[in-house]
Amino acid sequence: MTARIQAASTAPVRQSSVRAHNLALALQTVATSENPISRAFVAAATGLTRATVSALVDDLISGGLLVEGDPVTRTGAGRPAAGLTLAPDGAFGLGLEINVDYLAACVVDLTGAVRFRVVSPSDPRQLGSWATTLARLTRGIPSVAGAALAVPGLVSADGIVRVAPNLGWQDVDAASILGETLGMPVAVDNEANLAALSELRAAGGRPTFAYISGEIGIGAGLVLEGALYRGVRGWSGEIGHLPVHPDGRACRCGARGCLEQYAGQEAILRTAGVTTLADLPDRADLSEAGTALGIALAGVVNLLDLDTIVLGGIYGPLLPRLRPGIEQELRRRVLTASLAPIALRASVLGADAAMRGAAESVIRAILEDPASFLGGR
Amino acid sequence: MTARIQAASTAPVRQSSVRAHNLALALQTVATSENPISRAFVAAATGLTRATVSALVDDLISGGLLVEGDPVTRTGAGRPAAGLTLAPDGAFGLGLEINVDYLAACVVDLTGAVRFRVVSPSDPRQLGSWATTLARLTRGIPSVAGAALAVPGLVSADGIVRVAPNLGWQDVDAASILGETLGMPVAVDNEANLAALSELRAAGGRPTFAYISGEIGIGAGLVLEGALYRGVRGWSGEIGHLPVHPDGRACRCGARGCLEQYAGQEAILRTAGVTTLADLPDRADLSEAGTALGIALAGVVNLLDLDTIVLGGIYGPLLPRLRPGIEQELRRRVLTASLAPIALRASVLGADAAMRGAAESVIRAILEDPASFLGGR
Numbered sequence A, B: 001m002t003a004r005i006q007a008a009s010t011a012p013v014r015q016s017s018v019r020a021h022n023l024a025l026a027l028q029t030v031a032t033s034e035n036p037i038s039r040a041f042v043a044a045a046t047g048l049t050r051a052t053v054s055a056l057v058d059d060l061i062s063g064g065l066l067v068e069g070d071p072v073t074r075t076g077a078g079r080p081a082a083g084l085t086l087a088p089d090g091a092f093g094l095g096l097e098i099n100v101d102y103l104a105a106c107v108v109d110l111t112g113a114v115r116f117r118v119v120s121p122s123d124p125r126q127l128g129s130w131a132t133t134l135a136r137l138t139r140g141i142p143s144v145a146g147a148a149l150a151v152p153g154l155v156s157a158d159g160i161v162r163v164a165p166n167l168g169w170q171d172v173d174a175a176s177i178l179g180e181t182l183g184m185p186v187a188v189d190n191e192a193n194l195a196a197l198s199e200l201r202a203a204g205g206r207p208t209f210a211y212i213s214g215e216i217g218i219g220a221g222l223v224l225e226g227a228l229y230r231g232v233r234g235w236s237g238e239i240g241h242l243p244v245h246p247d248g249r250a251c252r253c254g255a256r257g258c259l260e261q262y263a264g265q266e267a268i269l270r271t272a273g274v275t276t277l278a279d280l281p282d283r284a285d286l287s288e289a290g291t292a293l294g295i296a297l298a299g300v301v302n303l304l305d306l307d308t309i310v311l312g313g314i315y316g317p318l319l320p321r322l323r324p325g326i327e328q329e330l331r332r333r334v335l336t337a338s339l340a341p342i343a344l345r346a347s348v349l350g351a352d353a354a355m356r357g358a359a360e361s362v363i364r365a366i367l368e369d370p371a372s373f374l375g376g377r
Helices: A015-031 A039-046 A050-062 A124-139 A174-182 A191-203 A265-272 A287-304 A315-333 A350-368 A370-375 B015-031 B039-046 B050-062 B124-139 B174-182 B191-203 B265-272 B287-304 B315-333 B350-368 B370-375
Strands: A066-072 A081-086 A092-098 A102-109 A114-121 A144-151 A161-164 A169-172 A186-190 A209-214 A218-224 A227-229 A308-313 A343-346 B066-072 B081-086 B092-098 B102-109 B114-121 B144-151 B161-164 B169-172 B186-190 B209-214 B218-224 B227-229 B308-313 B343-346
Touching (some): A015 A050, A015 A370, A039 A081, A050 A370, A092 A124, A092 A174, A114 A350, A124 A174, A144 A174, A144 A191, A144 A350, A174 A186, A186 A191, A186 A350, A191 A209, A191 A218, A191 A308, A209 A287, A218 B287, A265 A287, A287 A315, A287 B218, A287 B287, A308 A315, A308 A350, A315 A343, A350 A370, B015 B039, B015 B050, B015 B350, B015 B370, B039 B081, B050 B066, B050 B370, B092 B174, B092 B350, B102 B124, B102 B350, B114 B350, B124 B174, B144 B174, B169 B174, B186 B191, B186 B350, B191 B209, B191 B218, B191 B227, B191 B308, B191 B350, B209 B287, B209 B315, B209 B350, B218 B287, B265 B287, B287 B308, B287 B315, B308 B350, B315 B343, B350 B370
Parallel strands (some): A209 A308, A308 A343, B144 B186, B209 B308, B308 B343
Antiparallel strands (some): A066 A081, A092 A102, A102 A114, A161 A169, A209 A218, B102 B114, B161 B169, B209 B218, B218 B227
16 A cells, blocks of 8 residues: 655764755745845744854855845834845856757846846857857856756756757767856756746746747647656657647658647748748738647647646747637637636747746756855855 | 745644654554564654654554554564554445446455455446445445545546536536445545556556556546646546547547547447447457557657556557557657657556545545544544
């Protein structure tokens, strides 16, 4: 018989891991607060003693992660306490994105604010020279703690890009290539996953949604009950290869009738008879793409019982024209459509979602384990 | 910026909830052990004192959930301690299943063993008379703690069956109807979810798989990283209505081309020109059903990156004949098919999976909260 709650572990806890845990707890208490908070508040919120909190906070301040500012106004007696906030210039995360027709980068600070952003139409084969340019650009920014790269492809747990069909990549160690030039650690992740994480941060709470990333390829980041669902090998979300017309158009993956062949960027441009999105007429008929997306998304909702679908990448600005086709298929094909609504909305972060998600993943790693960050300085 | 680890709660913990927690901990420590274990072992495994454990164990024994048997053999000095095990007759769970063409029931004991089982070809409209029969049958079994009913439909959180298209049910309060006749609480859940939970218990560990339940309708229970994924409203797994041929056969749900119209029991029988599964010739061509299942499952794997698919219900015995069609479509359509294998296997519990899952859910509730069970006696 299943007993889901396992017996409590009796393994000893080392002192250094206790300090690491408490540093993270103190830092996150400040990070999740809307306003500056006092050391006493951190103590009350964490259950740690004031002396312990003060030692932790001193370490976080000297490590550049917190600043202690003007006294916090408070009601009641006693002298006003000083307010703690995340240090705006304490550490930065570099977010990178590579796609078929552009390269992009941004720098995000500890508070999540974007401090630098560049997007250039480019050829992914210029990865080396792009890295050199980025290295020069970011050399002026002290405290870049690390970088993460968003790729439209399957990334294995060791950071190798196993397949990125639309980039023509197979078993590419992009992390090493970029890391050497940039002189910092580079993590690699799927672009739809990173975009979904950024959308999750912006949404807050424990939402369940599918983030659909429309580019040359189509990816999905699945957020289930507030957490990114990656799959057994980390390869979830390959919605671009859901069969929508099983005997239909040949796909570059080798199958027939994949969603990408009806709703990917190239299919949309081909159907409209233009070569770039900028040339797409306002009155272009997007019903084929909308219907194909609707068929695929009806399957996703029937399977996962989502209440929200977020459209990102090129789909954000195109949503008003895609919506009728998508909603018609959802109404027709989702078994529960008449029982419960399905919200369909554009990404709040627009085209920057993936690279922001990449940059934020560097910051999140610091907030989750400040001890490693402080120890590595 | 996201801080995923929230500050520890400082809310006070009441004594009664500490006792409830520790009762569950002690009971589960015994339940998850392969062999009888001593009180001292329970103390060591839980980190509780021996005196506390002894008081808890005494309560669990007097409440009929544990028995203390022959001394446990052990190496080393000291006198042998007596061994604790779950009481085989301490409490029972009644599992019920209703489907288009049969009604079924089983009784499972605390250890998960099936002690009683009946399956009768029947009409779901006879639910009332069936409940009366069951009430008579189970009156002879003392300590039936509760019942759970597996239905092929959408169940809302309050236990109402919102829609069960193949039963013709809409907003049916089956829990109340059965509960009154049986004189015990009855929970209601989707049959594929309950079957997937039973399959999860049998598999152990933290697997990720889709359990596909083939009956008149087709349902899926999604187990992601060792836990059943229910969806936002509890309506996940409606794989029978995944579009496999979007312009194809009309489905009773109102859409076209749903999987059910190609791979449901009625579609399989119609294609073979017979009226019952018993009449299905060994050489009947099941390639249409296999291909349709393969198209739908390719979508599921592309989306969720599963490594295992479990086929249950009528699909278990038919798997050898469905396999070629399914595997051909998975090879052709799953983007990662060449990178990682997908295991396709029959349910280890066969046609009983859903009703066993129902009965086990009653037992699991006792193991997770023995204090409520003991308090209610």
